[in-house]
Amino acid sequence: xxxxxxLESKSIYIIREAYYRFKDIAMLWSVGKDSTTLLWLCRxxxxxxxxxxxxxxxxxxxxxxxxxxxxRLAREWGLNLIVGRNEEKIKEGMGPFKGSKLxxxxxxxxxxxxxxxxxxxxxxxxxxxxxxxxxxxxxxRYFSPRDTQFKWNYEDQPAEIWDQxxxxxxxxxxxxxxxxxxxxxxxxxxxxxxxxIPIVELYFAxxxxxxxxxxxxxxxxxxxxxxxxVDEIIEELKISKTPERAGRAQDKEDTYTMQKLRALGxx
Amino acid sequence: xxxxxxxxxxxxxxxxxxxxxxxxxGYMPHLKAxxxxxxxxxxxxxxxxxxxxxxxxxxLTGVNPAExxxxxxxxxxxxxxxxxxxxxxxxxAPTFFQILGLDTAxxxxxxxxxxxxxxxxxxxxxxxxxxxxxxxYPMNGVLVSGFVALDLARAVYPPVLASTLKRMGYVIxxxxxxxHRDRAGFLEDLxxxxxxxxxxxDLFFKxxxxxxxxxxxxxxxxxxxxxxxxLDEAHPYHGAFVDFYKKLDDLVGHFxxxxxxxxxxxxxxxxxxxxxxATLRKEVNINRxxxxxxxxxxxxxxxxxxxxxxxxxxxxxxPCRVYLHYKDQYPLGEVGEGEAxxxxxxxxxxxxxxxNDDGSPIIRAIYRKEEIYQGPFLDDAPDLLCxxxxxxxxxxxxxxxxxxxxxxxxxxxxxxDAMLILPEEKDFGDKPxxxxxxxxxxxxxxxxxx
Numbered sequence: 001x002x003x004x005x006x007l008e009s010k011s012i013y014i015i016r017e018a019y020y021r022f023k024d025i026a027m028l029w030s031v032g033k034d035s036t037t038l039l040w041l042c043r044x045x046x047x048x049x050x051x052x053x054x055x056x057x058x059x060x061x062x063x064x065x066x067x068x069x070x071x072r073l074a075r076e077w078g079l080n081l082i083v084g085r086n087e088e089k090i091k092e093g094m095g096p097f098k099g100s101k102l103x104x105x106x107x108x109x110x111x112x113x114x115x116x117x118x119x120x121x122x123x124x125x126x127x128x129x130x131x132x133x134x135x136x137x138x139x140x141r142y143f144s145p146r147d148t149q150f151k152w153n154y155e156d157q158p159a160e161i162w163d164q165x166x167x168x169x170x171x172x173x174x175x176x177x178x179x180x181x182x183x184x185x186x187x188x189x190x191x192x193x194x195x196x197i198p199i200v201e202l203y204f205a206x207x208x209x210x211x212x213x214x215x216x217x218x219x220x221x222x223x224x225x226x227x228x229x230v231d232e233i234i235e236e237l238k239i240s241k242t243p244e245r246a247g248r249a250q251d252k253e254d255t256y257t258m259q260k261l262r263a264l265g266x267x
Numbered sequence: 268x269x270x271x272x273x274x275x276x277x278x279x280x281x282x283x284x285x286x287x288x289x290x291x292x293g294y295m296p297h298l299k300a301x302x303x304x305x306x307x308x309x310x311x312x313x314x315x316x317x318x319x320x321x322x323x324x325x326x327l328t329g330v331n332p333a334e335x336x337x338x339x340x341x342x343x344x345x346x347x348x349x350x351x352x353x354x355x356x357x358x359x360a361p362t363f364f365q366i367l368g369l370d371t372a373x374x375x376x377x378x379x380x381x382x383x384x385x386x387x388x389x390x391x392x393x394x395x396x397x398x399x400x401x402x403x404y405p406m407n408g409v410l411v412s413g414f415v416a417l418d419l420a421r422a423v424y425p426p427v428l429a430s431t432l433k434r435m436g437y438v439i440x441x442x443x444x445x446x447h448r449d450r451a452g453f454l455e456d457l458x459x460x461x462x463x464x465x466x467x468x469d470l471f472f473k474x475x476x477x478x479x480x481x482x483x484x485x486x487x488x489x490x491x492x493x494x495x496x497x498l499d500e501a502h503p504y505h506g507a508f509v510d511f512y513k514k515l516d517d518l519v520g521h522f523x524x525x526x527x528x529x530x531x532x533x534x535x536x537x538x539x540x541x542x543x544x545a546t547l548r549k550e551v552n553i554n555r556x557x558x559x560x561x562x563x564x565x566x567x568x569x570x571x572x573x574x575x576x577x578x579x580x581x582x583x584x585x586p587c588r589v590y591l592h593y594k595d596q597y598p599l600g601e602v603g604e605g606e607a608x609x610x611x612x613x614x615x616x617x618x619x620x621x622x623n624d625d626g627s628p629i630i631r632a633i634y635r636k637e638e639i640y641q642g643p644f645l646d647d648a649p650d651l652l653c654x655x656x657x658x659x660x661x662x663x664x665x666x667x668x669x670x671x672x673x674x675x676x677x678x679x680x681x682x683x684d685a686m687l688i689l690p691e692e693k694d695f696g697d698k699p700x701x702x703x704x705x706x707x708x709x710x711x712x713x714x715x716x717x
Contacts, residue, residue: 253352253417254350254352256417257340257352257415257417258350258352259444260414260415260440260443261340261341261352261415263442263443263444263446263447264443264488264491265491265660265662265674265675265676266340266341266585
């Protein structure tokens, strides 16, 4: 087995194991390259037909290309797509420019996901996070309980919670499962190339810029790049020294920390 | 094991000078009584720089920043100029309570090497609300993290106690942004948070422990927003400020009495602050100063330090940690080893000549990193560290329009006026340093196991 085969079979094993252990399971699909790769692996794990719902949390601020891509794939792959939106807050006009970015993420992502979990009684969520994505994800595990009621082994817990969607543990009882944890950014692109996985065009350079990581329009900025194909991205990554998330607004805990420090006059 | 006991009360940002004055004025009767019972109030030096995360970490580990690796609330990632926020996981030296618990989580330090061999039995500690202990980590006892603790679920070890604290309505931190919007409401929050600290200390006090560290951080918040009210009787918040200190005094008296009662009048009691405070006159934007002097070039794109452009020779992180922009360390760096000395000399001259309108100096001390730090993390240290004259708050803000600016805050930290209360027989001779105290506490337990 070559390197990509090994990565793939490990992921598929975890996906099947997760489905076996939790029938009330769903996959979170941000429409980015990682979760689209995870979606591809879920299809492979179950021979083309994903047996559980696919959740997309829609903040209303995603790139138009992402909505178009999501709907097209949902149709072509026969997905049971659940779109989660915190309608109440969206109607109130919540956005990164109203209040803080943190508040916006909490309402439109965390709380929207909470609502979906509650509504569908989900016990486990598959996510496409990778260990190399961010320093604080380094200690994340494949199966990660998110409730003190589950006997968590504190010493094995991550030193930092990685999770953009993190909610109060007391209120939420579910497992988070990370079948892509062992992929690196480069692995993902090499796998995308081998499998010819469809990817949102925002990742490919136009006018000298491309997105290396995508999410909501106001919180993402493109990087300077001329890589306009998967091959060129792979070449670029092999020489890049800049972290992947450099183009994104700070992660959630950092944002919160920064706000606290700023309120006391630091920075 | 029923052996020696230690109670430490930490009060963030309380200055020696103000405590002396308030005791004198009769605002702090319990403290006055303690001082009359054989304790002495000392003026103490905080860490360099006098930032809470650095000072408390220095207190807890008993080693300097080049050994524990914490130099500030923010750390710059040299690979891409992004900001990092160090937390308890980044502290590279064990704390004295880890040493006493005989489990240093694989960390070592000069202090641990000295004291670990002297203890045979693990001792239990309860440590509540000390800054820079988040996320809470396994230790022999109870750890409730302080600032910047974001999520109660991760701020408590053992984690099962989080629900107890939640039920009692424990306040992990006040919201400092409220201080800008609603001053009266913010003050109420501070009083409420102090009540909740006391409740939590009471709860844990009943348990079994050898060392108890109880920290109050609301004082620091009070000072940032209201320090000008401390001695100004005409200030609309003077009464509230004094009331806060009276409430603090009551808390200190309460725990001191309980401590002595419980241990038959025996035990080692200590109060300390992590830095002093002074009334703020002006903020001084060091990066603007470096820009005007030609050391720092900024581009329009990017946020904060990502704006550093080609041609930059030096920049500063809060409060005045000045780093040379070395070419072998930063993507756009251009300072070669051979040029460092002349840049440092030029910067030293510039800082020495930084003056207020009336010609008085702004900077009272300038240190080279080798003078003040020793240890394996010396590479992370600023090349120069400046301390201001009281009144001038040095800031690392990027993109400020002027060097001097008015502030929305009333108070600023200082390094030279932290406070310490110790039994009279513990004599330092010279002025105590916050990093000396861990050794003193560990000494207290020495000899018991032999």
